[in-house]
Amino acid sequence: MELVCPAGNLPALKAAVDNGADAVYLGFRDETNARHFAGLNFTPDRIRQGIDYARQRRIKVFLALNTYPQPQGWTRWQEAVDQAAALRVDALIAADLGVLDYAAERHPDLPLHLSVQGSATNYEALRFYHERFGIRRAVLPRVLSLTQVESLIGQSPVPVEVFGFGSLCVMVEGRCILSSYATGRSPNTYGACSPASHVEWRETSRGLETRLGGVLIERYGAGQNAGYPTLCKGSFQVGEQTYHALEEPTSLNTLELLPALQRAGVAAIKIEGRQRSPVYVEQVTRVWRAALDACARDPERFHPQAAWMAVLDKVSEGTRTTLGAYDRPWQ
Amino acid sequence: MTPRLSLGPILYYWPRNQVLDFYAQMAESPVALVYLGETVCAKRHQMRTDDWLHLAEQLAAAGKEVVLSTLALVEAESDLKRLRRLCGNGRFWVEANDMAAVRLCQGQPFVAGPGINLYNGRALALLAREGLRRWVLPLELSHQTLAEMQALRPAGVETEVFAYGRLPLAYSARCFTARAYNLPKDDCQYRCLDTPDGMTLTTQDDTRFLALNGIQTQSAHTFSLLGELKRLRALAVDVIRISPQGSHTGQVIGLFDDCLRGGLDPAEGAARLKKLMPVGPCDGYWHGDAGMTWRAAVARLA
Numbered sequence: 001m002e003l004v005c006p007a008g009n010l011p012a013l014k015a016a017v018d019n020g021a022d023a024v025y026l027g028f029r030d031e032t033n034a035r036h037f038a039g040l041n042f043t044p045d046r047i048r049q050g051i052d053y054a055r056q057r058r059i060k061v062f063l064a065l066n067t068y069p070q071p072q073g074w075t076r077w078q079e080a081v082d083q084a085a086a087l088r089v090d091a092l093i094a095a096d097l098g099v100l101d102y103a104a105e106r107h108p109d110l111p112l113h114l115s116v117q118g119s120a121t122n123y124e125a126l127r128f129y130h131e132r133f134g135i136r137r138a139v140l141p142r143v144l145s146l147t148q149v150e151s152l153i154g155q156s157p158v159p160v161e162v163f164g165f166g167s168l169c170v171m172v173e174g175r176c177i178l179s180s181y182a183t184g185r186s187p188n189t190y191g192a193c194s195p196a197s198h199v200e201w202r203e204t205s206r207g208l209e210t211r212l213g214g215v216l217i218e219r220y221g222a223g224q225n226a227g228y229p230t231l232c233k234g235s236f237q238v239g240e241q242t243y244h245a246l247e248e249p250t251s252l253n254t255l256e257l258l259p260a261l262q263r264a265g266v267a268a269i270k271i272e273g274r275q276r277s278p279v280y281v282e283q284v285t286r287v288w289r290a291a292l293d294a295c296a297r298d299p300e301r302f303h304p305q306a307a308w309m310a311v312l313d314k315v316s317e318g319t320r321t322t323l324g325a326y327d328r329p330w331q
Numbered sequence: 332m333t334p335r336l337s338l339g340p341i342l343y344y345w346p347r348n349q350v351l352d353f354y355a356q357m358a359e360s361p362v363a364l365v366y367l368g369e370t371v372c373a374k375r376h377q378m379r380t381d382d383w384l385h386l387a388e389q390l391a392a393a394g395k396e397v398v399l400s401t402l403a404l405v406e407a408e409s410d411l412k413r414l415r416r417l418c419g420n421g422r423f424w425v426e427a428n429d430m431a432a433v434r435l436c437q438g439q440p441f442v443a444g445p446g447i448n449l450y451n452g453r454a455l456a457l458l459a460r461e462g463l464r465r466w467v468l469p470l471e472l473s474h475q476t477l478a479e480m481q482a483l484r485p486a487g488v489e490t491e492v493f494a495y496g497r498l499p500l501a502y503s504a505r506c507f508t509a510r511a512y513n514l515p516k517d518d519c520q521y522r523c524l525d526t527p528d529g530m531t532l533t534t535q536d537d538t539r540f541l542a543l544n545g546i547q548t549q550s551a552h553t554f555s556l557l558g559e560l561k562r563l564r565a566l567a568v569d570v571i572r573i574s575p576q577g578s579h580t581g582q583v584i585g586l587f588d589d590c591l592r593g594g595l596d597p598a599e600g601a602a603r604l605k606k607l608m609p610v611g612p613c614d615g616y617w618h619g620d621a622g623m624t625w626r627a628a629v630a631r632l633a
Contacts, residue, residue, distance in 0.1 A: 068450035070472065071479035098453030119448070122405045124414075124431035131434075132457070143504035148406050171501040171548070172404055175446060177471045178500050178541075181550060181622035184615070186471055188448065213621050216534040232501075237533040238511045238543065245532055245543070246507060325504040331516040 001261065002268035003292055004062070004161060005285050008040045008275055013050045015282035016059075020289025023060035025093060026050065027274065031073070032080045033064040034117055035274040036191030044083065051087060060090035064274075066115035068096045068188040078102055085110045091136065095119070095174055104133040114138040116163070117187065119174030123155035130157040137161055139270060141172045146257060146326045150264035159267035165284060166272020167317055168252040168324050169193075170232050178231045182213035194230045201226070210234075227318060253312050253321035255291055259299040280315050287311050333591055334563060336584065337364035337491065339574040340400035340426075342499060343544060344523040347377040354386055356581055358393040361588040364570060365390050368400040368417070370428055370446070371499075372506075372545045373410050374519065380413055387423055403428040403446035404502045404546065424464065433461060440464040445493055446502075450476075452483030459485035465570065467491045470498050473619035474559075477566055489569035494556040495583060496574025497529065497542055497549040497609070498622065507543040527577030528609045539610045540623070552613035552623060558601035559617065560590055579607040601627075 005021035007013035016024045027033030029041040042050060047063075054061050063084045069077040077099055084092050085107040092110055094100050095117035103110055114120055114129050116139040129135045139161045140149065153160050171178070173187070180186035183198040200211040208220040210229035217234035220226045227233070232246040252272070254261065261269070269292070271284055287308045295302045313319055325331055338357055341350065357365060367390070368383050369375050378386075387397045399417050402410055411431065418425050418435035427433045428446030443466040449455050450469060458466070463485075468477055470493055481490060509519035511530055523529075529542035531551050542549040553576070556563065563571060571591075573584055586604055589595035605612055615624035 068448055070450050070476045071452055071483060072476070074451055074453070096448065096450060096454060097457050098451045101453055101457045120430060122411060122429070122431050124411055124434050125405070125429060128430045128434040143404065143502075144406060145504070151408065170505060171503045174448060175403070176501040177498075177622070178548065180471045180616070181498070181500050184619070184621040188450070188469075189471060213623075215538065215540060215623075216536045219535050235535060236540065237535065238530055241511075242535060245511065246503075246548070247505070328517065329515055331504045331506065 001266055001292055001296075003285070003288055004268050004270045005281060006166075006271055006274040006276065007050065007281070008035065008273075009042070009278070010046055010050055010053075011278040012274075012276075012281040014053060015278040016285050017054050017057050019282050019285040021059060021285050023062055023090065023268070024050075024054060025062040025064050025270075025274070027064045028080055028083070030076070031191040032067055032077055034066050034115075034187045034191050035064075036067075037196065037275050040275060047087060051089070062091045062093050062113065063087070063089040064093045064115065065099060066093055066095040066117040067191045069099065070189070074098070081107065093139070100129070100133045100135075111136045113161070115174075116141055117174040119172055121172060123152050123157070126156050126158060137267065139163075141174070142169050142252065143172045143325050145328050145331070146260055146264065149261075149266070149326070153265040160265070161268035161270050162261065162266050163252060163272060164254045164269035164288065165312060166251055168247065168250060168322065170247040170324075182215050182231055184213075194228070199229055233317075248320070249318035250320040250322045251316035251318075252324045253309075253316065254323060254326060255288075255304040255308060255312065257323065257326060258291060258295040259302045262295055262299055276315070283311050283315060332567070332569070334568050334571045335363040336361060336587055336591070337366060337570045337572045338362045338580075338584070339493070339496065339572045340366045340368055340370050341575045342371055342497075342547065342549070343527055343529060343577065344372070344375045344377065344521065345527055346524060347382075350378055351386070353575070353580070354390060358390055358395065360581060360584050362395070362573070362584055364396045364398065366398045366400045366426055370400050370403050370444070371547045372523075373402060373407065373413070375521070375523075375545075380416055384420065391423075398424045398426050398442055400426040400444060401428055401432045403499075404504075405429045405431045406504075433458065436462060438462055442491070443467060445470055445499060452480060455480065455483065455488065456485050459488050463488055465489040465491055467493060467572065470500075470554075471616050471622060474562060474566065474617055475619060477568075481566055490567070491570035491572055492556065492563060492568050493554065494563070494571045494573065495587070495604075496553060496576065497551070498554045498616075499547050499549055500541070500622075501548040503546050503548070506546050507548065508545050511543060531610065542609075550613060550623065551610045552625070553608040553610065554616070554622075555601065555604055555608075555612045555614060556617060557587060557590060557604050558597050558627070559614070560597045576609065583607055
């Protein structure tokens, strides 16, 4: 299984490459990709440096162009596809039908991966993208159980990449507009979920409050560690209870499922976190490299080492991890 | 051209008799089109595929143009099996809410529902080549974007706008209704039967924010464009969709119909409509703002 690691900037790219990634993924410094955060991503000059660094070490570079252009922005996305082709990236990761159609027609030699934002959760959808655009790989949304992943791969026309570690979307990606409901900006339209521009931290008599677009997401008592107010991870009231009605602040960690994912025929494991620091990328890449190697050597006796799990827990949201939808009881 | 009214699929899980009574009433209503079928949860089985097809025949006989709506989150082989049957029904158009349905409709006329991301002209043109006959504007897009899309719209493709109802904002593998009752999804006991408009979710400072509807998360507020009929006409929108709610759907349709026929001022209609909503109105997406905002309220504060 290939290890695909996040690169939000050049130091993170180097950290991924130096610590065992088989491929890195990155984006341009604008709303054409789903991690459109201030100070993150690559200018054309930096991207060239990054590609050179990875190439010299025989590591692949994928470019994420996975948001949904509207007519007024179309030219920018079209230019970004042309730039990606000129840079000769190893693959373009895209979601929008128009972007995929343009890329396939204009640059037939540019390999295409269907982004998780393309929201394909079954093999009939994958067949559509394969027949129309010749996609070479698909990244699956984080909504399928392990059994469903396995049966999908059995019928899929293309190799499949799944998320192994990082922040957890509880909604099917590409079809969640909770963020724009509260802020006007969503992953689809703007390339960011729960954007920092709309976040407020307020000390009140009832504790520290975090808000998104004015909506109270969480209230912290003294001594509690405050987290970033991602909309779907807040505490809300339903009926008489106040609880994490959608999901707790937690990260996905599938390390213990590695042998099963390998058996299921998963082609690549993706690590989430282009918005995270180079140190995060270094630590997580190193652990996953060691784990993937151990699993490849002897899947029967594979067992996640306590030291690996400790490193991953430490960099997880709320310092907790879950198997997410892979594990049926979670659903 | 006056836009035609459509009735969207029931997004909630209602008991079978309630569904049948509802459509008996709808057969007499002024909606021209009716979208039928389960779009949210494959486990809901009060109405089986045969029941939906039978109902489709009855509504067609009553003069309605019927479209069969399909599931948005398609995961299991059993979901695909049902989808193949609907897409191959041979008689009624199908509303695709996942690309699986688009593939299975190949060569046949179909509608791209709100679950299909059509954000630009090139995407629209691509699906037009696949047999697209009508598309629903993605819920988070504004009237400015709609105007640009209309200029790029391929010949023979109609435009529909979701104009009334709680907005479907997200889908998950997890069932939030089961979670609210502390039940596992595999033993959900069909608790969404108890909540005909979903369960309202409130923030800790008592702001009603979202609604839980099984694996779907909706807006607590009801999206409403009745006050925007003039603009919808100017934008050459062909179909205006009303999403069914637990009660008063007939009255909602009546208000839209009266306004479309010129018998009622849309501003007055919009004011009356507010009283029929579970929580209250929103229209932010239409104006390019956060979806939860309501333009009339913003204007009053300014």
